[in-house]
Amino acid sequence: MLSNIRVILINTFHPGNIGSTARAMKNMGIRNLYLVDPQDFPNEQALTMAAGAKDIVEQAVITSTLAEAIADCSFVIGTSARDRTHSLPQMNARECGERVITESQSHPVALVFGRETMGLHNDEIQQCNAHTYISAHPDYPVLNLAAAVQTICYEIYMAHQIQAEQPYKSNSNQKEKTYPNTQQMEYFYQHLETTLRNIGFLIKQHPGNTMLKLKRLFNRARPERQELSILRGVLSTIDKLAESTKKESTKKEEH
Amino acid sequence: MLSNIRVILINTFHPGNIGSTARAMKNMGIRNLYLVDPQDFPNEQALTMAAGAKDIVEQAVITSTLAEAIADCSFVIGTSARDRTHSLPQMNARECGERVITESQSHPVALVFGRETMGLHNDEIQQCNAHTYISAHPDYPVLNLAAAVQTICYEIYMAHQIQAEQPYKSNSNQKEKTYPNTQQMEYFYQHLETTLRNIGFLIKQHPGNTMLKLKRLFNRARPERQELSILRGVLSTIDKLAESTKKESTKKEEH
Numbered sequence: 001m002l003s004n005i006r007v008i009l010i011n012t013f014h015p016g017n018i019g020s021t022a023r024a025m026k027n028m029g030i031r032n033l034y035l036v037d038p039q040d041f042p043n044e045q046a047l048t049m050a051a052g053a054k055d056i057v058e059q060a061v062i063t064s065t066l067a068e069a070i071a072d073c074s075f076v077i078g079t080s081a082r083d084r085t086h087s088l089p090q091m092n093a094r095e096c097g098e099r100v101i102t103e104s105q106s107h108p109v110a111l112v113f114g115r116e117t118m119g120l121h122n123d124e125i126q127q128c129n130a131h132t133y134i135s136a137h138p139d140y141p142v143l144n145l146a147a148a149v150q151t152i153c154y155e156i157y158m159a160h161q162i163q164a165e166q167p168y169k170s171n172s173n174q175k176e177k178t179y180p181n182t183q184q185m186e187y188f189y190q191h192l193e194t195t196l197r198n199i200g201f202l203i204k205q206h207p208g209n210t211m212l213k214l215k216r217l218f219n220r221a222r223p224e225r226q227e228l229s230i231l232r233g234v235l236s237t238i239d240k241l242a243e244s245t246k247k248e249s250t251k252k253e254e255h
Numbered sequence: 256m257l258s259n260i261r262v263i264l265i266n267t268f269h270p271g272n273i274g275s276t277a278r279a280m281k282n283m284g285i286r287n288l289y290l291v292d293p294q295d296f297p298n299e300q301a302l303t304m305a306a307g308a309k310d311i312v313e314q315a316v317i318t319s320t321l322a323e324a325i326a327d328c329s330f331v332i333g334t335s336a337r338d339r340t341h342s343l344p345q346m347n348a349r350e351c352g353e354r355v356i357t358e359s360q361s362h363p364v365a366l367v368f369g370r371e372t373m374g375l376h377n378d379e380i381q382q383c384n385a386h387t388y389i390s391a392h393p394d395y396p397v398l399n400l401a402a403a404v405q406t407i408c409y410e411i412y413m414a415h416q417i418q419a420e421q422p423y424k425s426n427s428n429q430k431e432k433t434y435p436n437t438q439q440m441e442y443f444y445q446h447l448e449t450t451l452r453n454i455g456f457l458i459k460q461h462p463g464n465t466m467l468k469l470k471r472l473f474n475r476a477r478p479e480r481q482e483l484s485i486l487r488g489v490l491s492t493i494d495k496l497a498e499s500t501k502k503e504s505t506k507k508e509e510h
Contacts, residue, residue: 026392028391052397094413135416137283137412140278140281140307142307147402154390
C-alpha cells in the first residue's frame with residue numbers, strides 16, 4: 001500500500017525543505033517523491049537535510065507541471081490550511097491517513113504540497129479530488145513545509161499500522177470501486193470540451209470559465225471507472241447526433 | 256491545559272533545530288520552551304527557522320541541568336526510539352497526547368527531547384516518569400529533532416481538540432489524583448538517602464548504584480502526593496528510631 005503513495009512538492013523554494021521532506025517520508029515508509037518545477041534542484045543542501053534518506057532525493061521524479069506528476073494517479077489530495085470557501089471535500093490529517101490507506105490498496109494516490117509562501121494555486125487545487133488540512137492553533141497555524149509532510153505521512157503510517165493490526169475490520173470496510181486515473185479524466189475533459197464546442201454550447205471566441213466549472217464539478221464528484229465509461233458513451237452519442245445534424249444541414253444547403 | 260505543557264531540548268547541537276522546534280510548538284499552541292545546556296545559543300539561525308515563533312525562542316528558559324528544567328513538573332515524559340529494554344512505562348505518540356492533556360489539567364508536564372545524535376542519556380531517562388516513541392518505519396525510524404517535536408505536539412493538540420469536543424466524556428475519565436513535583440520528589444530522595452546512611456544501609460565509602468535503582472523504582476511507581484507524605488512519614492519514624500538507638504549506644508558507652 002505505502003508503495004502506491006507519492007508526495008508531490010510544487011515549485012519548492014528552499015532545497016533544504018526537499019531534503020527534510022525526503023527524510024520525513026522515509027521515516028514513515030513512503031518513498032515516491034515528485035518535484036514539480038523546483039526552484040533550486042539538485043542542490044547539496046537537499047542531500048544534507050535528507051540525512052539517511054538521500055536515496056529518496058536522488059530518485060525523485062522531476063516534472064514541469066502538476067498534471068504530469070499526477071497523470072497515473074486515481075486519487076489526488078491537495079494540502080493547505082483549512083478553508084471553508086473552496087468546493088472540494090475536506091478532511092483533517094487523521095481522516096486523510098485513513099483514506100489514503102484505503103485508496104492506495106487499489107491505485108496510486110498523490111499528496112500535493114504547494115509553495116512555502118503561497119501554498120497551492122487555484123488551478124492546482126482544481127486538479128485535486130479532495131483537500132486535507134492539519135489541525136493547528138489559530139495563533140499561528142502555518143506549518144513549515146517539511147513539518148506538514150511529516151504530520152501527514154505520520155498519519156498515513158499510523159493508519160497503515162492500525163489496519164495491519166485489524167485486517168478483518170479493514171477489509172470489510174474496503175470499497176471495491178475502481179477509479180480512472182488523472183490521465184483518463186483528462187481525456188474525458190478533452191472529449192467533453194470538443195463535444196460542447198461541436199454542439200455550439202461552448203463558443204471558441206468566448207471560452208469563459210465554463211470548462212473550469214465543469215472540471216471542478218467532476219473532480220469533486222469523482223466518477224468511478226464504469227461511470228466515466230457511461231459519460232464517454234453519452235458524449236459519443238451526442239457526437240454522432242451532431243455529426244448527422246451537420247450532414248443533414250449540409251445536404252439541405254446543397255439542395 | 257496547553258499552558259501547563261513545556262518542551263525541553265537537551266544539549267541541542269544545531270541552533271536551527273531550536274527555531275524549528277519553536278515553530279512546531281507554536282503551531283500546536285504550546286509555548287513553554289526550555290533549553291538545557293544548548294551548544295550554540297542564542298544564534299541567528301534559531302530565529303530564522305522559528306519564522307512566526309520568534310517569541311517562543313526569545314522567551315526560552317535556559318538551564319544547565321535537566322533537573323532544574325523539570326523541578327516544578329509533576330509528570331515528565333522522555334522521548335526516544337521504541338525500546339523494550341528500559342523499565343519506564345511506554346506509550347506511543349497518540350497515547351502520549353491523550354495522557355498529556357489529562358495530566359496537564361492539574362499540573363505542569365514536561366516533554367524531554369535529547370541530543371540530535373545521541374538522544375537521552377540513561378541518567379536523564381531515569382528522571383522521567385514515562386517514555387514515548389513515534390511509530391516509524393523500521394528501514395529508517397530516526398526522525399529529525401524538530402520533526403519529532405512536531406509529531407508529539409500535533410498529537411497533544413489533536414487530543415486537546417478531541418477533548419474540547421467531548422467535555423463530558425473527558426471529565427468523567429479525568430483522575431482526581433494529585434502528584435508531587437520533581438523538586439518534592441528530589442527532597443524525598445535526599446531524605447531517603449540520608450535515612451539509609453543513618454541506619455547503615457548505605458555506606459558512604461561504597462555508594463554503589465543502590466540509590467539509582469531506588470530512584471528508578473519510585474519514578475516508575477510515581478507516588479501520589481498523599482503517598483509521598485506517607486513515605487516521608489516512614490522515613491521520619493526511622494530517623495527518630497536511629498537517633499534514639501544512637502543516644503542509647505552513646506549512653507551505654509558512657510557507663
